[in-house]
Amino acid sequence: MQSGVSVATEPLIETFGLTKKFGSVRALTDLNLRVMPGEIYGLLGPNGAGKTTAIKTILGLLEPTSGWLKIAGFSPTKNLIEVKSKIGYVAENPIVYDSLSPRDFLEFVASIRKLNQAKTNATIAHLANAFDMTQYFDSPIATLSHGMKQKVALIASFIHQPPILLFDEALNGLDAKSSRIVKDLVSFQAQKGGAVLFSTHIMEVAEKICNRIGVIHQGKVIAEGTLEQLRGKTGGNDGTLEEVFLKLTHEEAEVADTSKMLREAFLENEIV
Amino acid sequence: MKLSEAWQLSRIPYGEVVYRSIAEEKGRMWWGAFGRNHPGKEIQDELELTKRALRIAKFDKLVVAIFNIVVSAAPFASSFLGAPVLNLSSSISLSLAITFGFTMLYAIQTLSAFVNAEPSVLLSTLPIGRDDFSLITIFSFIRSIDYMVIGSILSQVILTAYLTSSPIATLIMLGASALNAVFAVAVALWFSKVFQDNLLRGGRSKINIVLRLIFILMWGLLLVGVGLMFSVPLYIVPNLETMLLSVGHISNMLLRLLYPFSAGTVIGATTYSNVPFTMILQAAVAMVTYTLLAVMASKWILGTIKRISKEGGVKITRVTAKDFSVKTHRPLLGYILKDLKVASRNPATAFFFVLPVIETIIIALLISNFETLRTSVVLVATFMGGIFALLLPLALLSAEGRGLEYTKTLPISSRRIILSKAMLSTATYVTVPLALVGLSLVKPAASFSAVLIPFLITIAIASASIIEIKLFLGTVVKGKINAIINDLEKLVVGIFTILIPECAYAASFLTTFDQSFSLLVMAGTVLVELVVGFYVLRR
Numbered sequence: 001m002q003s004g005v006s007v008a009t010e011p012l013i014e015t016f017g018l019t020k021k022f023g024s025v026r027a028l029t030d031l032n033l034r035v036m037p038g039e040i041y042g043l044l045g046p047n048g049a050g051k052t053t054a055i056k057t058i059l060g061l062l063e064p065t066s067g068w069l070k071i072a073g074f075s076p077t078k079n080l081i082e083v084k085s086k087i088g089y090v091a092e093n094p095i096v097y098d099s100l101s102p103r104d105f106l107e108f109v110a111s112i113r114k115l116n117q118a119k120t121n122a123t124i125a126h127l128a129n130a131f132d133m134t135q136y137f138d139s140p141i142a143t144l145s146h147g148m149k150q151k152v153a154l155i156a157s158f159i160h161q162p163p164i165l166l167f168d169e170a171l172n173g174l175d176a177k178s179s180r181i182v183k184d185l186v187s188f189q190a191q192k193g194g195a196v197l198f199s200t201h202i203m204e205v206a207e208k209i210c211n212r213i214g215v216i217h218q219g220k221v222i223a224e225g226t227l228e229q230l231r232g233k234t235g236g237n238d239g240t241l242e243e244v245f246l247k248l249t250h251e252e253a254e255v256a257d258t259s260k261m262l263r264e265a266f267l268e269n270e271i272v
Numbered sequence: 273m274k275l276s277e278a279w280q281l282s283r284i285p286y287g288e289v290v291y292r293s294i295a296e297e298k299g300r301m302w303w304g305a306f307g308r309n310h311p312g313k314e315i316q317d318e319l320e321l322t323k324r325a326l327r328i329a330k331f332d333k334l335v336v337a338i339f340n341i342v343v344s345a346a347p348f349a350s351s352f353l354g355a356p357v358l359n360l361s362s363s364i365s366l367s368l369a370i371t372f373g374f375t376m377l378y379a380i381q382t383l384s385a386f387v388n389a390e391p392s393v394l395l396s397t398l399p400i401g402r403d404d405f406s407l408i409t410i411f412s413f414i415r416s417i418d419y420m421v422i423g424s425i426l427s428q429v430i431l432t433a434y435l436t437s438s439p440i441a442t443l444i445m446l447g448a449s450a451l452n453a454v455f456a457v458a459v460a461l462w463f464s465k466v467f468q469d470n471l472l473r474g475g476r477s478k479i480n481i482v483l484r485l486i487f488i489l490m491w492g493l494l495l496v497g498v499g500l501m502f503s504v505p506l507y508i509v510p511n512l513e514t515m516l517l518s519v520g521h522i523s524n525m526l527l528r529l530l531y532p533f534s535a536g537t538v539i540g541a542t543t544y545s546n547v548p549f550t551m552i553l554q555a556a557v558a559m560v561t562y563t564l565l566a567v568m569a570s571k572w573i574l575g576t577i578k579r580i581s582k583e584g585g586v587k588i589t590r591v592t593a594k595d596f597s598v599k600t601h602r603p604l605l606g607y608i609l610k611d612l613k614v615a616s617r618n619p620a621t622a623f624f625f626v627l628p629v630i631e632t633i634i635i636a637l638l639i640s641n642f643e644t645l646r647t648s649v650v651l652v653a654t655f656m657g658g659i660f661a662l663l664l665p666l667a668l669l670s671a672e673g674r675g676l677e678y679t680k681t682l683p684i685s686s687r688r689i690i691l692s693k694a695m696l697s698t699a700t701y702v703t704v705p706l707a708l709v710g711l712s713l714v715k716p717a718a719s720f721s722a723v724l725i726p727f728l729i730t731i732a733i734a735s736a737s738i739i740e741i742k743l744f745l746g747t748v749v750k751g752k753i754n755a756i757i758n759d760l761e762k763l764v765v766g767i768f769t770i771l772i773p774e775c776a777y778a779a780s781f782l783t784t785f786d787q788s789f790s791l792l793v794m795a796g797t798v799l800v801e802l803v804v805g806f807y808v809l810r811r
């Protein structure tokens with residue numbers, strides 16, 4: 001795990017009693033989060049646990065049913081523009097304007113964010129070179145692979161060098177080199193006092209880059225802390241994050257049963 | 273694989289094509305969720321939208337097919353109203369020309385999603401033979417145009433049978449209608465493929481940009497052509513009939529050789545008793561040539577569809593970027609430039625950028641019938657041009673598509689977005705007053721009002737666009753049909769915003785007969801509307 005340089009006392013992301021309902025479906029229940037400057041907070045949970053809803057609510061894309069939140073001291077319901085200007089966001093599926101080229105897209109994002117041209121170009125050049133974008137910078141985004149699209153979205157999230165990064169499964173589709181670069185960038189963000197909320201369902205990612213982990217299950221944070229603290233909550237001092245996670249979500253027995261059932265079903269059949 | 277089985281399976285790629293084109297509309301349908309008023313609705317609507325996709329497509333196809341039947345039958349109206357036999361050749365020719373244009377326009381909208389091959393990917397992973405896979409792809413292609421092609425063929429054949437009572441004429445009409453459909457689909461497929469290839473090839477080539485503009489212009493002009501043919505069949509038909517049946521002139525002979533007039537002449541000849549043999553022969557030879565051409569076109573269509581399903585259709589060229597620099601602009605200009613790029617690269621919305629051409633053509637056509645530039649004609653012409661300009665804000669909202677999801681995460685207010693779209697639609701209309709100033713040099717204006725009114729209408733269009741988009745953003749609608757109804761409501765509000773100053777001018781002129789005073793009243797009304805527009809924008 002990384003060791004952040006957490007000096008300030010005011011959290012950059014703070015939510016209290018955040019609840020979000022979609023009709024009768026409760027996507028978030030009483031979510032309380034505090035991400036401090038210099039911290040990389042991993043939101044860990046299975047598919048459909050509420051990670052994306054949490055991030056979208058923090059970004060102001062979804063309005064909470066109840067509860068409140070503050071982003072760098074601003075409330076998204078009152079100061080949406082200020083909140084969005086302080087955040088760099090990467091969605092689970094990179095949604096960008098498919099008909100634009102990365103150059104056109106970044107030009108649009110930089111213009112909307114009112115960025116200084118020379119400074120922006122320097123940032124883009126560093127990131128585009130790091131992500132090997134030379135062959136793709138003037139191609140329509142529609143023709144790029146999932147990973148390439150993700151890189152475009154990542155560059156767009158960094159160009160204004162925001163204090164807060166909201167990454168929703170941001171490593172999806174990235175090759176090993178690019179994943180490493182993103183991990184480094186996230187680490188630099190924390191080192192210079194920024195905050196990162198990193199949602200993932202991949203244990204290794206959470207284990208390697210996050211200072212603190214919140215385990216989210218069925219819309220609720222069921223445990224929070226460093227890996228050691230989480231291990232302690234499950235009554236052991238060792239074990240991987242995966243084992244800790246399954247214990248916390250009470251899925252250990254269920255996974256063992258499923259695995260046994262599948263073993264019986266598949267080992268009986270020979271490969272044709 | 274059985275044909276029925278392939279037909280059933282073709283629902284999958286077809287459904288995907290349909291879903292994709294509907295997903296494109298998401299931007300328009302869910303604009304209401306932009307602000308803080310209704311966030312989260314889109315997630316609930318997603319499931320509903322998916323469920324409805326095929327049902328909506330069926331309804332769409334049915335509506336378009338009915339419209340196609342109406343437009344294909346319209347030229348025959350002159351046969352019912354006038355001398356039935358005399359107008360037959362030209363009615364058939366026009367009917368074929370109109371259905372050709374309309375089928376092609378509709379097919380272009382659908383085929384843009386089809387030519388990128390991704391919808392077939394779902395099936396390509398299954399153990400299906402190459403030929404069967406091609407057959408399924410061809411069927412899914414047929415599904416997207418079946419209703420409208422069958423509808424137009426049936427209406428043309430039934431009307432010909434009714435008017436001629438000749439089995440031979442009916443049979444030839446059946447063949448000609450089928451040829452027509454093949455030509456329309458082939459041109460649409462070619463157009464969509466070239467447009468798509470041009471877009472996907474990428475790079476910053478100026479030739480690509482020029483080509484794209486030419487294609488947009490072609491499409492826009494085609495729509496105008498279809499509109500004109502549909503609106504004035506009674507005016508065109510008699511003149512055309514005279515030309516087709518005149519023996520002497522070389523230009524008339526060339527017209528007979530030209531599709532679809534050759535088809536009209538051949539079918540007409542089976543009914544007329546006094547048509548010279550040479551004329552029938554010329555048209556018949558032309559028809560045989562067109563039949564051969566249609567066979568070649570069919571083969572090309574099948575080959576292209578097969579290629580799309582196997583190879584992915586488009587060859588992408590990667591251009592090495594020389595640098596990674598971007599040019600930043602003020603947010604408003606940045607948004608306008610983005611809108612221009614996105615909309616001009618989508619075949620379904622690109623056409624709206626030829627609105628200035630269309631508006632100018634309409635005005636020129638209306639004014640050409642008069643010796644002076646009359647104020648009354650200018651009022652009508654500017655109003656008609658204004659209606660076209662009001663379609664642009666809604667088209668720009670549609671063009672956002674899924675990219676809107678990203679825009680929502682940026683620090684930009686809806687006020688700035690409304691302004692950018694309103695400015696674009698107003699800019700397309702500026703050509704109208706400028707064209708009228710130009711026309712006033714050729715045709716003397718009856719009064720100075722005739723030249724000044726279009727400038728005032730330009731301001732009214734700015735207010736109308738602001739109000740239209742603002743109303744649109746405040747509404748969340750479910751499903752495409754509701755979205756269309758919603759569009760129409762906003763459009764009506766926009767139309768009234770243009771109509772009110774025109775009515776104010778007309779009313780004050782009819783009561784005072786003072787042009788200067790009427791112009792002042794109109795200017796006052798326009799300014800009040802602009803104030804209302806900005807008030808609505810600030811709220």
